[in-house]
Amino acid sequence: MDIHKITDSLNNAQHQAVTAPSQAVLVLAGAGSGKTRVLVHRIAWQICQHNVSPHSILAVTFTNKAAKEMRGRIEQLINVPTQNLWIGTFHGIAHRLLRRHAAQAHLPDTFQVMDSSDQLRVIKRILNTLNMDDKTYPPREMQWYINAQKDEGIRAKDIIPYDDPNELQRLQVYESYEALCHRSGLVDFAELLLRAYELLRDNAELLEHYQQRFRHVHVDEFQDTNTIQYAWLRLLTKDKDNLFIVGDDDQSIYGWRGAKIANMFRFQQQYPNHQVIKLEQNYRSTSNILKAANVVIAKNQGRMSKELWTTTGDGELISVYTAFNEQDEAHFVIERIRAWIKSGNKRSETAILYRSNAQSRQFEERLMATGIPYRVYGGLRFFDRAEIKNALAYLRLLSNRHDDASFERVVNTPTRGIGAKAIDDLRQIAREHNVSLWTAATRLNSRAVAGFLQLIHSLSEQAEGLELCDKVELVIKTSGLMDFHQKDKDKGEEKIENLAELVNAAKLFYFDVGNEENLSELESFLTHASLESAEQQGDEAEDCVQLMTLHSAKGLEFNLVFLVGMEEGLFPSGQSVDDVARLEEERRLCYVGITRARAQLYLTYAESRRLYGRETYPRPSRFLRDIPEELVQDVRMQTRVRTTYSTTREEPKVRNAYPSTAPKPVPSSSIARGAYATGQKVSHIKFGAGVVVSCAGEGDKASVIVNFRNVGVKQLMLAYAKLDVL
C-alpha cells in the first residue's frame, strides 16, 4: 500500500492530524477545512502505516449519510476490505451492540426499534390509561421530557420527585412508559444509547472486551454529542486515551436537543494528554465570505479560538437585498436564480436557506410559477408515511406478536369493526394481567378481534418461506391495506405507489447474514426502516434548486447561496433573543449558513412580512449589521437609481437579469401616494432615516407607516409629520 497516497495531498495541519501519535486527539475543524478528509485519511493511515486491523477500528457519526460517505471514501483510498470496520451512527452502533448482547442488555432477542412517532403514540396511550389530561400534560412535552432524561442517563428510578406534583406525574408516565416498552420489546432512539451505555457500564468483561477490541475510536461532529454519547465514548476509551475526535464548536446547532458543546471542554480535561490540531484553511469559500463568517461568529463568547482563511481571492462582495415584503424577496431570489441558470450554471448548485420551514412557501410558489425545478428538504420521509408505517406494523406483528404499538396501530386498520370500546377492553385486560395487547386479545370474547388474530396467524403461515419482498407484498394485499389506501380520495394513487415502492425496497434490501447473526431477514429490514429512514428520499438525480433550513444545510455546500429572512424575530428566532446561550446558537447557525457558500452569497430581508396572518415590520437581523460594509454590496441601492416610483400595475414580466437591467417591479400591494410609496427611503427630523412600509388614507388623513432604522416602526400623519424623501 502506498503511504504517500494517504499523506501527500494533505496540508500541514491535516497531515499533522492524520499522522498524530495514538493518543487523544481533538481536531478543531472549521467549515470547509476538510474534516471528513482527515478522518478518512487517519483511518487509512492506521490501517496502512501501523497495520491496524480494520477490525479494531470504530468510527462514529451522527447520520447514516456521513457514515456511508466515510466508508466509501476509505474504500476508495485504500484497497482493503472494510466489512470488519465498524463505521456507523451512534444509534446504529448502539443497536448493533444491543443485538449482540441482547440478553445482557435485558432485552428480548426480538426487540424492535421504535421511531419518534411510534414513541409519541405509545406515550399518548399511557397518558390515556393513567387518566391524565393531555391538556395539562401534552404528549409532546412528555415525550420531550422522557427523551431528555434518557439523554442525560437518568432512569425513572433515579428520579426523586420531592413534593412537586407535576414532577410526580411525569415520573409516573416515565415509569409506565418504561414498563410498556419492556413488555412490548420496544426500544426508542434515546433508549438505544442509554441501554448501550448501561450494557458496557454493568458488564465488566464485555466492556473490557470492547476496550481491547477498539484500538482506535473516531468521532465525527463531536460538538453534537450529548451527555450519554459522551459517557459511552468515555467508557470505551478512558484507560487508553485512544479517542480521535473531530468537531467545530462554532457549528454546534443542536443544543436544543441535548448536544453539549461542553463535551469538547470535558474532553480536554478528561484526556489530559490530548493534542489539539486546528484546521483553519478553508477550501470552499471566497475570502469575502470567510471574513463575514469570521466576524459574525467572533461575537460569541467562550469559543475555542479559530479563524478561517483561504488562499483563493476575495471573490465577489456579499450582496444584501432589502425586499418590500416576503413576496418581493421571493421574486428577487428567483429572478437571480433564473439569471444564474441562464448563464449556464446548474440548478443544484444553488440553495435557498431559511430559518424555519414555513418560509419555503413563497419561494416554492415563485419557482413553480417560473417553472424551475426545485427540491424542498425536510418533508415527510418515506418510512414515516402512514401507509408505510401501517404495512411495517403488520410485518412487526408477524415477527413479534407482543409489539403493542404495532398491534394498536393496525388492529383496526383497515377498519374491521374493532372500535374504541373493544380497544379499551383490551387495554383493561392487558393492564390487569400485565400482558401484551395480543395476549389480552386472545382472552377477549369478540368476533372482530378474533378475526384479526386469525388474520395475523394466517398471514404468518402464508409468509413462511417466502422471499422478503413477497412477504411484504402478501401482507399489504391480504391485510386489506392496499384496498384501504386506494380509497383515499386525493392521495390514493400516491399511497399505492408508495406501497409498491416498499415492496421494491424489500426486493433491493441487502441482508448481510454475517453481520446480523441474531436477526432474521425480516427483522433486519424492519430495523433498517426505523434506523435509516432518511436516506430513502426520492430522486436526487434531477438538477434542482435546493430549498432547506439552515439546520439541514449543515455539511453541504453550494456555489450560490441565498440566506433569506434575515430579520430580527425570524433569524435570530424571536424565541431565542432573550437568552444568551440560545442567541449564541443562532449566531452559530448564521455562521453555518454563510459558510455554505462557495462563490456567491446573498443575504435578503423584508421590511414587511406577513407572519401568522399579521403584517409585521421586522428590523434587519443583527447578524446583517455585524458584517462590515466593505464586504457588502447593497443590491437595492443600485436599483434605486433606475427605479421609477410611478410604476404601477403594468409590472412587466421581467426578462432581463433582475434588478440591474430591469425596472424594479413594484409589488402589487404597493400603491404610490403622492410622493410616498412603499419602499421609499425617507428621513424624519426626530426619528432619522427609514423606509416607508405602508401608506393609507388620502388628503389630510393620509398616513404612512415607516420603519425607521433606529427607532423601529412608526405611523405618521402626512399632514403633521415632516418627512423628507431621500
Next chain:
DNA sequence: CTGACGAACTTTTTT
C-alpha cells in the same frame, strides 16, 4: 366511521 367545524398552535430534527 366519516366529514365538518372550530380551536389552538406556529424554530430548528436525526436517529
Next chain:
DNA sequence: AGTTCGTCAG
C-alpha cells in the same frame, strides 16, 4: 394565514 388536531353530529 394555514395547518393540524380534537370534538361532535350525522
